[in-house]
Amino acid sequence: MKNYKKSQTEIMGLAIIIILVSLAMLFVIQFIILKQPSDIKKTFTHKELAANTVNTLLSTTTDCRELSVSQLLNDCAEGGYTRCPVGFSCDYVEIVIQEILQQTLEQWSKQHYLTVKINNEEVIPPLGDPCKGEKTTSSPCCILPTSYAPMKINLDICG
């Protein structure tokens, strides 16, 4: 009878330990689940920023014969024979994009990497440094039709 009571007490102790461990586990799970939405919001703001930057950039009118950035890129892909205030369309569009990115993303300390490609061939040299860790990309946004093949403009925002 005495042994029976002792084992009951032992089981009670064990039950308390299990309850405490379960509470701790619940706490950890809750902490992990609560952490996730902040990443979703961060991704959303970065995604919005990347897509908006590329969209706005493409529609911007430049000083080169009042052509837009997308028209200059198109001209560049087709040989780049249009003369601009500084060099031809390929050089000028690169200068314009660089200037805009310097005054926006670089000023807000957002590391970025912009590529303009047709069939994996670069139309203008990539701007910025490739992201080493996490990144948010502007794609599927921003594909321009050219006479050869679609031109893909992609902006990665790191972090």
Next chain:
Amino acid sequence: MKISKKTAQVKMFETIAVLVVFFVLIMFGFMFYTKIQKGSFEEAREENLILKAIDTSQKISFLPEFQCSRDNIQEENCIDMLKLDAAEQVINKNKLDYVETFGFSRVYIQEVYPSQDEWNLYDLPKQEDKGKISTQFPISLYNPLTDTYSFGVLFVDNYR
């Protein structure tokens, strides 16, 4: 009798020690929990401010006071510069009408390329200065007179 009394004392001491350790653990757990809760509360507040900024930017993009249109067709992610000039004055004169839309925030638009211009649309700070969270949204600025688009940035600063 003497031995069993001593054993009982040891047992009691053991029970008290276990209880002390138990309560210390509970206390540490509670302290840890409150610290985490405080942190996540601050985080949630910051996130809500960012969400509010996104909400405000969306509202501005679709407000008829600003939106670009061609042949009565609305353009996405675009603000009409002429409307912007007029709206700057109208909003600042009738600030109270826009409190529900913008809340405690500062909304301004900067032209980045080709020229540099700024429109201060709305500013309503809180009485207590606790800083602000700034969110930027690139946006096209359309000039209907020259039929050109500039690169602009919509800034929404939400006061904490």
